[in-house]
Amino acid sequence: MTEREIEGEWLMGWPDRRRPQPLQRKDTDGRVSYQRSPWAELQGLITPTDLRYVVAQLEIPEPLHPDDWALTVDGAVERALRLNLDDLRRLPGRTVRVVHECSGTDADFFDYLRDGGERPSQFDLTQPHTGQTSSGEFTGVPLATVLGLAGLKPGAVTVQGRGFDHGTPAEFATGTARYVPEDIHFEKALPLEKALDPDTILAWALNGEYLRHVHGAPLRLVTPGWSGNWSVKWLEQLEVRNDSPPLYYQTEYFVYGDEGDDNNEREMITTMGVRCVILDPRHDDSFSAGLRAMRGLAWSGGGRIERVEVSVDGGASWSDAHLEEPRERWLWTRWSHRWEPAAGTHTLMARATDEQGRVQPQTPWNYLRKNHDGIIPVDVTVA
Ligand SMILES: Nc1nc2c(c(=O)[nH]1)N[C@H]1C(S)=C(S)[C@@H](COP(=O)(O)O)O[C@H]1N2
Ligand SMILES: [Mo]
Numbered sequence: 207m208t209e210r211e212i213e214g215e216w217l218m219g220w221p222d223r224r225r226p227q228p229l230q231r232k233d234t235d236g237r238v239s240y241q242r243s244p245w246a247e248l249q250g251l252i253t254p255t256d257l258r259y260v261v262a263q264l265e266i267p268e269p270l271h272p273d274d275w276a277l278t279v280d281g282a283v284e285r286a287l288r289l290n291l292d293d294l295r296r297l298p299g300r301t302v303r304v305v306h307e308c309s310g311t312d313a314d315f316f317d318y319l320r321d322g323g324e325r326p327s328q329f330d331l332t333q334p335h336t337g338q339t340s341s342g343e344f345t346g347v348p349l350a351t352v353l354g355l356a357g358l359k360p361g362a363v364t365v366q367g368r369g370f371d372h373g374t375p376a377e378f379a380t381g382t383a384r385y386v387p388e389d390i391h392f393e394k395a396l397p398l399e400k401a402l403d404p405d406t407i408l409a410w411a412l413n414g415e416y417l418r419h420v421h422g423a424p425l426r427l428v429t430p431g432w433s434g435n436w437s438v439k440w441l442e443q444l445e446v447r448n449d450s451p452p453l454y455y456q457t458e459y460f461v462y463g464d465e466g467d468d469n470n471e472r473e474m475i476t477t478m479g480v481r482c483v484i485l486d487p488r489h490d491d492s493f494s495a496g497l498r499a500m501r502g503l504a505w506s507g508g509g510r511i512e513r514v515e516v517s518v519d520g521g522a523s524w525s526d527a528h529l530e531e532p533r534e535r536w537l538w539t540r541w542s543h544r545w546e547p548a549a550g551t552h553t554l555m556a557r558a559t560d561e562q563g564r565v566q567p568q569t570p571w572n573y574l575r576k577n578h579d580g581i582i583p584v585d586v587t588v589a
Pocket of ligand 1: 258259260261262263264306307308309368369370371392420421422434435436437438439440441
């Protein structure tokens with residue numbers, strides 16, 4: 207018999223289950239600078255903070271004490287503002303529960319599903335493009351409230367958020383970009399409509415605690431439904447602009463299109479596609495016949511999940527899976543499907559539909575392989 211899982215593991219002095227572990231990269235001072243989340247091993251709806259993924263495109267900046275920090279709001283506004291954390295906390299707040307996903311997650315499946323070849327992994331954190339998905343409960347104030355205090359001038363088109371981190375883009379984050387800028391800040395110019403969405407917030411807390419440095423303290427943007435890179439961390443400035451500027455992380459790196467396209471044909475990445483992942487069973491699993499549950503998670507950049515369909519015959523026929531409550535607009539939905547497989551090999555698939563009627567896949571092949579949301583088949587053997 208295999209050793210019982212609970213034995214030999216101690217947490218807070220008591221025996222407990224083995225905890226899923228993130229994969230970490232640390233700098234020479236032992237600080238985490240990059241982390242992959244064991245999200246697929248977790249239960250419930252919220253990723254524990256220390257198991258979240260962490261991505262920094264530039265250098266992780268030196269921490270700023272909240273007392274030494276303020277947010278500047280300027281540009282095309284009636285009144286330029288300088289707000290400290292107390293000023294922000296005096297405003298009527300808002301909490302949103304969201305899935306964040308780095309746009310490179312599952313990238314290798316673009317080529318695998320098109321061309322075949324060696325199957326990439328969705329779950330092995332040592333493989334490329336895994337574990338960059340996490341959910342969380344963020345607390346802050348709607349960006350629209352702060353913009354309302356400043357007063358938008360007519361002609362405002364974007365709100366450019368700037369992080370106080372800067373540097374030269376890391377090698378992993380240049381792809382086949384046509385130029386790599388030298389010393390830039392992390393900046394994104396959010397289209398006004400998304401900036402004014404009441405669920406777009408300036409957050410100072412995550413999962414019931416003040417934001418940690420790696421996640422963008424003292425203040426970060428949270429843009430529910432939009433690819434992770436829009437949620438600018440370490441915010442120091444919001445500049446309201448009358449244009450949509452050609453920022454590296456907006457028109458060069460996080461874009462769709464093909465390598466040969468000229469600049470004007472590259473579409474910036476905004477809303478995430480529709481995602482549905484089978485967490486159990488896993489590809490190449492074998493098990494004995496009898497009743498079991500297929501289960502997984504589904505989420506969408508377009509809002510609440512309305513339907514998950516599963517196929518146990520490689521897509522020939524589909525049936526509805528059970529959607530577990532609650533189903534929140536920006537969070538993922540747990541789903542399950544009771545299934546009694548016969549002996550043999552089976553190809554399992556799952557696909558989701560969101561509240562806008564969007565079904566997978568939404569995102570076409572693109573040369574930077576961003577925002578993969580294809581249907582990934584899972585082969586299992588039943589003895
Ligand atoms: N200032 C700043 N904000 C940033 C980034 C960054 O490098 N600097 N990375 C972006 C990317 S690519 C992602 S996926 C998310 C990651 O957020 P997390 O590290 O809190 O998970 O933050 C985004 N916001
Ligand atoms: Mo990202």
